[in-house]
Amino acid sequence: TVLTALYAAGGVTERANLRRVEVRRFGKVIATLDLYDYLLRGDTKSDIRLETGDVVFVAVHGTRVDLTGAVRRPATYELKARETLADLIGAAGGFRPEAARERIKVVRVVPPAQRGTQATARVAIDVPLAAGLPPGFRLEDGDVVQVDALADATDEYVVAVTGMVQQAGRYPWRPGMTVRDLMLLARGPRIGADLREVEIARLPADRSRGQLATTVRFPLDSSYLIDRDSAGRFVGPPGLAFPASGTAPEVALEPYDNVLILKQPEFELQRSVTITGEVQYPGTYALKTKGDRLAELVRRAGGLTSRAYADGIRFYRQVNGAGRINIDLPKALRDTTTRDNVILQPGDSVFIPEYIPSVKVAGAVNAPGSVLYKKGAGLGYYIDAAGGFAYTADKGRTSVRNAAGEVETRHKFLFFRSDPTPGPGSEVTVPLRDTSNPMNYAALLGAIAQILASTVAIIVVATKL
Structure with missing residues (x-):
């Protein structure tokens, strides 16, 4: 058949005419095959059986149009002579649900005789849709057809709800929409909402003084408690008493209103x-x-x-x-x-332990472990019981964490030293000495000698004055 011959030939090229594949026999066209019937609908009724000597001729493509946007199969399509915009949308599988079906934009290359300059070589044509259906608008080679989605077509009118609602966020606005409708979309108030009144921030009519919004408050009532049992009774935790159902008027919303559902003062779940x-x-x-x-x-x-x-x-x-x-x-x-x-x-x-009659000694000691507490014993007793300091110990930074979590560190001033006293349940930590920067004792002694010599010289001079 024609299709098997095309498969054997490796398929058609990008320049091929897919709408009219000819079968020639003895110099005459005996059949034409529209590949769109097969590609888009699986129809092979025009795929005739070939005979010896037949010629399958694929010409260069004709009118081509780019289709973009909110259609099911956006692509480049080839059109027959009398096909229109409606045929193009049909070949693409139709509009997607979010398509803006008020109008379609067609960008067209102006014929050479009408162009003037390259800056004006393209024009945009607005094609209105009747009842959301594409018209019989004639397309030309090189046209680009754009179908806008709802979000791209225009600014969408929305309203927002924040505060004590189940699903805060932005929702599409519609004429006649009320606060009650918005609360239903937001799945009702959260526990702790104050339904005595609602605050609405609305776009101001006068912005001459830099005003961004005007706020108004409207009363609510208990009918906004949406979650109820089969008898119509609200089931929930206690809180403020709200006005009786039916006492608050319905509040109409305007585009871009921001609705704030307030929280009951001092309301909080148990800590x-x-x-x-x-x-x-x-x-x-x-x-x-x-x-x-x-x-x-x-x-x-x-x-x-x-x-x-x-x-x-x-x-x-x-x-x-x-x-x-x-x-x-x-x-x-x-x-x-x-x-x-x-x-x-x-x-x-809070954790209250049992009495712990031991002191833990860890870090740079020879035998880390726990030592039985001895009343009145100092830090040295527990260090010695743990085998004494290791040669890598930094003795001056030894610390004691008592059982309550408070940490004390060994202090030394000149020749005086103050050691913390471990208690029951304490932990003694002896850190490692920093060996990466060893002390240069020769330089230290030299500096001390210079200081002493300078001091002696000053004293000698002072006694001769």
Whole structure:
């Protein structure tokens, strides 16, 4: 057949005429094949069987038109002599759903006799559509047909809703649209919404003074509570009392209105904190007020057990990534006005350990590990019990973290040294000495000698005056 012959020949070229493939027999055209019938619709009824001596002739293409935009198959199409814009759209599979079906733009190359200059060699033709259907507009070779999508055709009228709604965002505006319609599109108010009134920011009529928007407030009522049971009753948490259903008028929206659904003053879901370890009733507790403090939480948890080690409290705060905070729990329980009795924040975690009768020694010591706590023993006792300092130890930066999280570091001034005292549950850390920049003792001694010599010279001169 004609198609198998074209396949055997490696197909047609880019310059081929796809609308009229001729079959010549004994010098006469006995059949023509429109490849669009096969390519677009799978129709092979014109694909005749060839005989010996037949010639399949593919001419150079005729009128070609580029079709772009919101159609199903945007491409370059070849048109027959009497085909129009409607035939082109049909060959492309029709419009996509988002096509703007009011008008189509055709960019055309002006005939040479009418061009004038190259700057005016193209013109744009606006082709209106009747009832959204393409007209019988005649196209010419080289035309570019553009079908706009809705977003590209013009500025779309929208309204926006923000604040305490389920699905805040921008929604298409339509004539007669109300706040209630917009609330339905946004799937209703969120828990904690204040439905006594709504604020609408509207484009101003007068911008002479630099005004960007005018704000107006309209009343709402309980009918805006969309989620209800089968009996029509609202099911939700308690809150402010809203006006009865039907008492608020319907509020019409204008293009580009911005609707703000307000939040109830001071409305907030429960804040929770966790307390675990050696308390009578460990668990997650909801704060009763924003001023609840640590001592109150311990009291609600039944107080400390007999095995609790209050000095070893581990208090962690999630807010702002604060992490562990050192707290003197015994002091907070004795005096509720002290700063250690902190105000609790959502996500706070409190752990009260059992009494820990050991001190952990880590870092640059010869035998890192835990040493049994000895009342009154100093830092040196625990270092020695861990095998003493290693030769790589930086002794001057030895630190002690007590069980509550507070860190103290060894201090030295001239020939005096102050060591922190480890307590039960403490951790002693001995860092490694920085060996990348060793001390140049020869240079140090030379500098000291120069300073001493200068000092002696000054004293001698001063005594002779």
